[in-house]
Amino acid sequence: MANKSTLSEIEKRFDNDVDRFSNLQTGQASTVDALFNMxxxxxxxxxxxxxxxxxxxxxxxxxxxxxxxxxxxxxxxxVTLADLSQPMLDRAKERSASLTDGEVTTIKGDFRKLPLQENTYDVIIATAVLHHLRDDEDWEMAFAKLYRLLKPGGSLWVFDLVSHDEPKIQYLLYRQKYGQFLANLKDENYRDHVFDYIISKGKTVHAAHNTK
Structure with a gap:
């Protein structure tokens, strides 16, 4: 787990990249099928x-x-918006507030430690965030908390990066397909920059829908 980014590193990166991550046309360009999955x-x-x-x-x-x-x-x-980056939260609230008459609340920090009210949410979305979790205990604690936050009948929707157990498939999906996608999106230097950053490498999980 030594190659995992720290929370401060993640926060700094996203503080400086708000405009790119506001692009609905690319779905944040996190994966080949990001827009489709959104x-x-x-x-x-x-x-x-x-x-x-x-x-x-x-x-x-x-x-x-x-x-x-x-x-x-x-x-x-x-709407409750949670993120490590205050500039991201500010942009998300600005964009969301005009689309609902409901209350839009922002809360900064690691969702695992945030004082969110249990048995509250109809829907929780977690997109391109859970791959930052560390070991099995971390995953178990995170999903247990998310489950407790849901109302009966509520559901968790996950879209993220995972690695494939078969090396040849992993290479095909990650280095070839995803690599070409990133190079076409900008250039090879951008592809290499993204590869250097990504923590868990591999294909996407398509619309994982877990219901309470």
Whole structure:
């Protein structure tokens, strides 16, 4: 776990990259299918929760998923935005507040330690954030907390980076497919920069939907 970024390193990186992570057209360009998954997850939530009232976005960044979801709802839910980066939270709140008559609350910090109220949320979104977790105990504690935050019938929607057990598939998906995607997005230097940063390397988990 020595190669895992510290919380302060993650915060600093995102403090300085708000504009790029506000791009709905690329879905933050975190993976090859980031935009597809943003549409899939937000469409799914809108279909399953037409009366959504309480929504939590952990590691919300500049609020792309929240903005996309709110644009598809007929209700005006209360929104809670959590992130390590205050500039990201400020941008996410600015973008979200005009899309709901509900309360938009921001809370800065590591979601594992934030004083969030249990049995509160219809939906929690965790996109490109859980790969920062460390060992098995960390994962278990994080998911246990997220479960406690959900109302009965609530659900957790996860989109993230994972590695594949088969080395050849991992190489195909990561070095070839994802590498070419990043190079086409900008250039090879950008590809190498992203590869240097990524903690858990590999393909995406497509719209993982866990229901309480």
């Amino acid at each position: 549409e899939l997850i937000t469409d799914g939530i809108a279909q399953l929760y037409p009366d959504l009232t309480q929504f939590l976005d952990i590691g919300c960044g500049a609020g792309n998923y929240t903005v996309k979801l709110l644009s598809k709802l007929n209700t005006a839910p209360n």
